[in-house]
Amino acid sequence: MSIQVKICGINSVESADAAMRAGADFAGLMFHPQSPRRLDTDLARRLSDRMKGRVRLVAVLVDPDDAALQTVIAAAKPDFIQLHGKESVARVSDIHSTTGLPVIKVLAVAEASDLAAVSQYESVADMLMFDAKAPAGAAREGGHGTAFDWQLLKGRRFSRPWLLAGGLNAENVARAVSSSGTPGVDVSSGVETALGVKNPEMIRTFIENARNAQYAGA
Numbered sequence: 339m340s341i342q343v344k345i346c347g348i349n350s351v352e353s354a355d356a357a358m359r360a361g362a363d364f365a366g367l368m369f370h371p372q373s374p375r376r377l378d379t380d381l382a383r384r385l386s387d388r389m390k391g392r393v394r395l396v397a398v399l400v401d402p403d404d405a406a407l408q409t410v411i412a413a414a415k416p417d418f419i420q421l422h423g424k425e426s427v428a429r430v431s432d433i434h435s436t437t438g439l440p441v442i443k444v445l446a447v448a449e450a451s452d453l454a455a456v457s458q459y460e461s462v463a464d465m466l467m468f469d470a471k472a473p474a475g476a477a478r479e480g481g482h483g484t485a486f487d488w489q490l491l492k493g494r495r496f497s498r499p500w501l502l503a504g505g506l507n508a509e510n511v512a513r514a515v516s517s518s519g520t521p522g523v524d525v526s527s528g529v530e531t532a533l534g535v536k537n538p539e540m541i542r543t544f545i546e547n548a549r550n551a552q553y554a555g556a
Contacts (some may be wrong), residue, residue: 341515341548342522344501345541346398347375349534354385356538358392360545365393366420366526369410370400374534375526379413386414396420396442407437418442420467427455431462440464444503446471447486453494460497467524470504485510488518508543515551523548 345357346366357365367382368375377385386395397416399406401423410416420442421430434441443463446452448471459466470486485505502520507528514523527533529540 343545343548344524347526349375353536354389356541360542364396365389366396366398367414368398382413427458444469450490466498466500467503488514491518508547511548512551
């Protein structure tokens with residue numbers, strides 16, 4: 339089964355085209371105000387129009403209120419909503435029902451005990467993502483390029499599809515796939531030459547290495 343790949347933080351025509359050309363399955367559009375990859379509604383609309391139907395679009399939000407959700411949905415026309423904050427199980431369920439869109443819930447992981455809430459979120463989310471916990475005092479939840487112990491996920495079975503995120507790049511993605519057993523990966527800073535600046539060749543290599551993980555001697 340081919341590894342699913344999400345390129346997150348798409349913020350330019352060049353990065354959008356690179357992700358599609360390389361065969362990404364998902365493209366993440368960031369709407370967290372503290373993110374260096376944050377989009378305004380005009381650019382979100384242009385990128386959505388360019389990518390819609392060629393890759394699954396994911397609108398990434400952090401603890402959004404209903405007004406923010408509606409604004410983002412109108413501009414980006416996403417296929418998925420990704421919730422990257424401290425949204426409760428009830429709030430995830432509410433967002434799913436009110437928007438009518440499938441939801442990806444991100445769970446921050448540093449140690450095995452952080453997986454205790456998985457079963458609750460499995461009941462309300464359509465997909466899960468496991469990301470490294472943000473450093474203490476960080477202004478945003480993700481996009482820091484840090485990893486957690488991938489083997490915490492090895493051998494676990496979840497009732498929903500899931501993605502691994504946090505500190506991934508072309509050099510370690512094959513090892514991450516092997517260590518965690520993940521069916522999919524998510525990358526943002528790991529395919530950038532500077533903060534918020536995606537590199538087409540890094541995107542291509544990352545996707546190639548993720549999909550060839552089983553042949554890489556990982």
